[in-house]
C-alpha cells in the first residue's frame with residue numbers, strides 16, 4: 001500500500017464505520033466465545049508474499065468485529081466506560097494519519113503546545129485552582145507510577161535515582177484497602193515494595209479513617225521508617241468509594257507526605273460543580289490523575305495527570321541527552337521528561353476536538369443523565385423483592401445481589417451474571433464487597449439512553465426466573 005492509496009482506503013473504512021455504528025445496538029455487547037476460538041481463524045505463519053489491501057480488509061470485516069466486545073454499545077454497563085466519542089475518533093484518525101510523534105516540542109510543536117492548552121482547559125473545566133500544570137499520559141497506571149516514583153525520590157532527597165534503594169530506610173506509602181491494583185503495581189515496580197504499602201481499611205464512610213492513618217504514620221516514624229506518600233481515591237473501581245479528601249490532605253501536609261489522588265473514573269463528574277464537594281481539598285494535592293478515556297469520551301488512551309509543581313516529577317523522570325536537545329533554544333517543554341516513555345502520541349488533538357464539538361454544556365448534560373438514570377435503575381432493583389442493592393455511589397455505579405428465599409446468594413448471583421452476559425443484550429461485570437459476590441452496574445456509555453439503562457432491570461428479571 002502506498003501513501004497515495006491511503007485516502008481511498010480510509011474512505012472505504014469510513015463506509016465500514018458507518019455500517020458498524022448503524023448496526024452496533026443490534027450486536028451482542030460481548031461475543032459468546034471461549035479463549036482460543038478466535039485464534040482458529042488466523043493463519044499461524046507470517047505471510048511471505050504481499051497480499052492485497054482488499055483481501056486483508058475483507059478478512060478484518062469477516063472475523064474481527066464478531067470477536068470483539070463492543071465498548072461503545074449503548075448497553076455496555078461493565079467495568080467502567082471507555083467512551084470513544086465520534087469527535088475523538090475523528091481526531092484520532094487525523095493524528096494517526098499524520099503518524100504524529102510528540103516526544104519533544106520540536107518533533108511536533110502543535111502537539112506539545114496544544115497539550116499545554118487543553119490540559120489547562122480541563123483544569124478550568126474541573127474547577128481546579130490556577131497554577132496546576134499537567135500532561136497527558138497513556139493511562140492512569142502510568143500516571144500513578146510516575147507519582148509514586150516522585151514520592152520515592154522526594155522522600156530520599158533524590159538519592160534513589162543514583163544510588164538505588166539498597167541500604168536506605170523503608171519508605172511507606174499509605175492508601176485505603178480499596179484502591180485500584182495500579183497503586184500496588186506502582187509501589188512494587190518503584191522498588192518501595194508492596195509490603196510498604198500500608199492499606200488502611202475503609203471506615204463506615206467508605207474513606208480512610210483519619211485517626212487510623214495518623215496512628216499508622218506515627219508508628220512508622222517510631223519504628224524508624226520514612227512516610228513518603230499518601231494516595232487517595234475519588235470513586236474507586238470496585239464500588240465507587242471516595243476518601244474524605246480535605247482532612248486527609250491536611251494530615252498528609254502535617255507529615256510532609258507527597259500526595260496523589262486517583263480520580264481516574266469519577267474525575268469526569270467534577271465537570272459538574274454540584275459534585276465538587278466530593279473532592280473538597282483536591283487543590284492541596286501534589287498530583288491528580290483522571291482519565292478522559294473513561295467517561296468523558298476521549299478515545300483510549302488519554303489520561304491527564306495534573307501536577308501542582310511539575311519540577312519534582314521532571315527531576316525524577318527527565319533526561320535530556322545531546323541527541324534530544326533543541327538547539328539554540330533555552331526554555332522548552334518536552335513532555336517526555338514528565339513521564340516514562342520517550343515516544344508520545346498526539347493525544348491533545350482528541351481533547352481539542354471533543355471539547356469544542358460537544359462543549360462543556362453537552363458533556364455535563366451527559367454526565368448528569370447517566371447519574372440520574374443509574375439512580376432510577378438502582379431504585380428499581382431496591383424496590384424489587386427479588387434483589388438487594390448492596391452498594392450505592394454518587395457517580396452512576398451501584399451493586400446488587402440476587403435474593404434466594406430472602407437471602408443474598410453469591411452462587412445464584414454469579415449464575416445470573418453468566419446468563420445475562422451469555423445472552424449479550426447487555427454486559428455487566430462483578431466485584432467482591434464485604435466478601436459478597438455482587439453484580440456491578442456502571443452507567444456511562446455515550447450512546448446509552450434512559451430506556452437502555454432501565455432495561456437492565458427487565459433483563460435481570462427475565463434470567464432470574466431461570467434460577468429461582
Ligand SMILES: Cc1ncc(COP(=O)(O)O)c(C=O)c1O
Pocket residue numbers: 080138139140141142180182235236237262263264265291303
Ligand atoms: C479508579 C481507577 N484507577 C486506575 C485505573 C487504571 O486505569 P488505566 O487503565 O488508565 O491504567 C482504573 C481503571 O479502571 C480505575 O478505575
